[in-house]
Amino acid sequence: MVEPIFNTERHVKYYLRCLKTFLPSAYISNDSNRMLLAYLTLGGLDVLGVLQSKTTPEERQGYIDWLYHCQVPTGGFRGFSGTNFGDERRTADNEAWDPANVPATFFALVNLLILGDDLSRVKRRECLEWLPKLQREDGSFGEVLGPNGTVEGDRDLRYCCCASGTRYLLRGRTGKSVEDVPDIDVSKLISFIEACQSYDGGIAESPFRESHSGHTYCAVGSLLFLRQGTDNIEPAQLVSPGSAKFEALVGWLASRQTDKLLGEEEGEEEGEEDETEGDNQEVSPATEAETGTESVDDLIRGLSGMTPIAGDTISCAGFNGRCNKLADTCYSFWNGAALLMLDRYSVIDDARNRKYLLEKTQHLVGGFGKGVGDPPDLLHSYFGLVSLAFQGEAGLAEVDPALVATKRTVQHLHSLPWWS
Amino acid sequence: MAEGYANDTEWANVTPIELDDGSESGAMPLATIAYPPEYLEATSYLRAVMAANEMSERALKLTKDVISMNPAHYTVWIYRARILFALDKDLVEELNWLNGVSLKYLKNYQIWHHRQVLVSSRTHFPTMPTKEPDFLMEMFAQDSKNYHVWTYRHWLVRHFKLWDSPREIEDVETLIKADVRNNSAWNHRYMLRFGPRDDEPDAGMVNAGKSQSKPEEKGRLPVVDEDLVDEDLKYAQKQILRAPENRSPWWYARGALHAAGRSLGEWEEFVAKFVEGDEVKSSHAVEWLADVYAEAEKTKAVEMLTMLKDKYDPIRKNYWDYRIRMLGQVA
Numbered sequence: 001m002v003e004p005i006f007n008t009e010r011h012v013k014y015y016l017r018c019l020k021t022f023l024p025s026a027y028i029s030n031d032s033n034r035m036l037l038a039y040l041t042l043g044g045l046d047v048l049g050v051l052q053s054k055t056t057p058e059e060r061q062g063y064i065d066w067l068y069h070c071q072v073p074t075g076g077f078r079g080f081s082g083t084n085f086g087d088e089r090r091t092a093d094n095e096a097w098d099p100a101n102v103p104a105t106f107f108a109l110v111n112l113l114i115l116g117d118d119l120s121r122v123k124r125r126e127c128l129e130w131l132p133k134l135q136r137e138d139g140s141f142g143e144v145l146g147p148n149g150t151v152e153g154d155r156d157l158r159y160c161c162c163a164s165g166t167r168y169l170l171r172g173r174t175g176k177s178v179e180d181v182p183d184i185d186v187s188k189l190i191s192f193i194e195a196c197q198s199y200d201g202g203i204a205e206s207p208f209r210e211s212h213s214g215h216t217y218c219a220v221g222s223l224l225f226l227r228q229g230t231d232n233i234e235p236a237q238l239v240s241p242g243s244a245k246f247e248a249l250v251g252w253l254a255s256r257q258t259d260k261l262l263g264e265e266e267g268e269e270e271g272e273e274d275e276t277e278g279d280n281q282e283v284s285p286a287t288e289a290e291t292g293t294e295s296v297d298d299l300i301r302g303l304s305g306m307t308p309i310a311g312d313t314i315s316c317a318g319f320n321g322r323c324n325k326l327a328d329t330c331y332s333f334w335n336g337a338a339l340l341m342l343d344r345y346s347v348i349d350d351a352r353n354r355k356y357l358l359e360k361t362q363h364l365v366g367g368f369g370k371g372v373g374d375p376p377d378l379l380h381s382y383f384g385l386v387s388l389a390f391q392g393e394a395g396l397a398e399v400d401p402a403l404v405a406t407k408r409t410v411q412h413l414h415s416l417p418w419w420s
Numbered sequence: 421m422a423e424g425y426a427n428d429t430e431w432a433n434v435t436p437i438e439l440d441d442g443s444e445s446g447a448m449p450l451a452t453i454a455y456p457p458e459y460l461e462a463t464s465y466l467r468a469v470m471a472a473n474e475m476s477e478r479a480l481k482l483t484k485d486v487i488s489m490n491p492a493h494y495t496v497w498i499y500r501a502r503i504l505f506a507l508d509k510d511l512v513e514e515l516n517w518l519n520g521v522s523l524k525y526l527k528n529y530q531i532w533h534h535r536q537v538l539v540s541s542r543t544h545f546p547t548m549p550t551k552e553p554d555f556l557m558e559m560f561a562q563d564s565k566n567y568h569v570w571t572y573r574h575w576l577v578r579h580f581k582l583w584d585s586p587r588e589i590e591d592v593e594t595l596i597k598a599d600v601r602n603n604s605a606w607n608h609r610y611m612l613r614f615g616p617r618d619d620e621p622d623a624g625m626v627n628a629g630k631s632q633s634k635p636e637e638k639g640r641l642p643v644v645d646e647d648l649v650d651e652d653l654k655y656a657q658k659q660i661l662r663a664p665e666n667r668s669p670w671w672y673a674r675g676a677l678h679a680a681g682r683s684l685g686e687w688e689e690f691v692a693k694f695v696e697g698d699e700v701k702s703s704h705a706v707e708w709l710a711d712v713y714a715e716a717e718k719t720k721a722v723e724m725l726t727m728l729k730d731k732y733d734p735i736r737k738n739y740w741d742y743r744i745r746m747l748g749q750v751a
Contacts, residue, residue, distance in 0.1 A: 038450035309731065
């Protein structure tokens, strides 16, 4: 059998194209997420180990200047330069239309760190003063502050994670010189996150919603970020090995691995929206008569037995993000990163995950697609790379699962004054 | 679509604010997009009206134009909602427009949040807009597991106290009937049956997150209607029989038992019928038995886990080994 190959050169080319040429117009629906797109690009080049060699110091300085160009005068960062109508026009009445954005602030800070900036131009105090204003009564965080300081955006763990991450980056180990800035309500946030665990062990965007791997990652990430600087708070059950919540979570994450792949499903003509995972069993129709006339015993007796599955018949297995959905590249990352943070990565089948990524979603021109045969995009490319980096793929830098940046970037963070 | 704002008399008194991407001050923009000219023009007028905090009909029209090109723009929606309320616009009309936009951009979530912002106005909607459930079913016909649509529906239930509304459970059952593996529908059913019956912001946390409650009490109902739980368990059994390898009803049943403070052992007899000697009719039944045996019969539990690892679930071999080790046994 031919060993799957990780095509470093192609990936580097793909990323350099994304960095140095215009993204196609189709990306305008992602205009407001440019800070995230920037992170996916810089992060990809850093994980590939070529950020320093393929960009000049002048270019890196230019990128740093653009990131600071996206900083809002009152602290925090915009998601893109498109909301900026000029500092000279900014007033208390219109500033809500050009607000700092929670995810963008986190990604801007990570971008600066990836580029080796020392964050000296970050309005650190203002940013930390802004954070608690985004926290709601129930402990969750919003996305932006609207008119009159209202908290806008869904109740959603993504914002909780980016807020916890920002607090982590800027307060650091010692909170040096910001001791007097009021902190967020950490216990309330932890309570909110724990309430998001669903009956099946996974974690949803908010309490009693359906568990989802992206939100599960955000929950675990937040809890790890929050550990820093809160020694007096009892660790959350969710991240305490041996607790029922922890073990249910690990079991749910392990259950996400599947050989039913998006792009390879039967009845593919139904298109992308149909991401339902089938199994090889027939579904009986749901008729009243069926259970009305026969006893449950008879019905079970009538079911056919499963055929044992030989291990060597399954070569690839990726991950889905919800129960009964199909594998998609980014979920190799979301589930894998959560398991890595919980120190339980070993429960998954890494060899089959690697084969899935390399043989099924790695693209010929470089990058990764979402499903089998899909064209590459920035998000799936980065998460495909990082999932392989977690498994020690040759040629990729080691990646920290919480910050989702290279160990080099994390070391740089730890060299900042408030971390020593 | 934009016909060109620069030549439109309605916009003659507005000076557009060009995009300042920082390049003039020497910065090198990241994630640059090949913007079409009509997008650049519309957004430069948007910056101008936003800077003036203008609440007007023309600004409202402009937001629609920008949304049609970039529905994920995070401030344009907040601005639009603000204008709608300021001009006292007909919100039902807005909902009708949103229906079309939602069907066009199935993966967008800002649209749903905007809908929630509008419908949450008690002044305009003291009760649920009557066409909501029909429209949501239309959305589910496109994608029955759309996360944002389910989030909105969850919010509707809490906001208008619809836990016992016949339409809710009917729609859930229709969707499960059409696709028994629709885990989103199963989850919604769980929320209707076992979720907190309060629309306070932290109601979702009453039994799940209070820091003073003991971990084993979390997720439990304060008062249990045993008949309702029995009915639900019977429903789950019926659906398991339709497709025994489908995880959703198995986990639903676990959740129902947990919420009621009842044990997995209660289903031992039912579950054992799926595992008779070498004939296994559901791997989830094997796992269920392993959990039941884990309490007092560790050897039997290991037998079950070994069966999963060797025969029925080889992808999770490492996980089943982990579970065997957790029982204090050698894998």
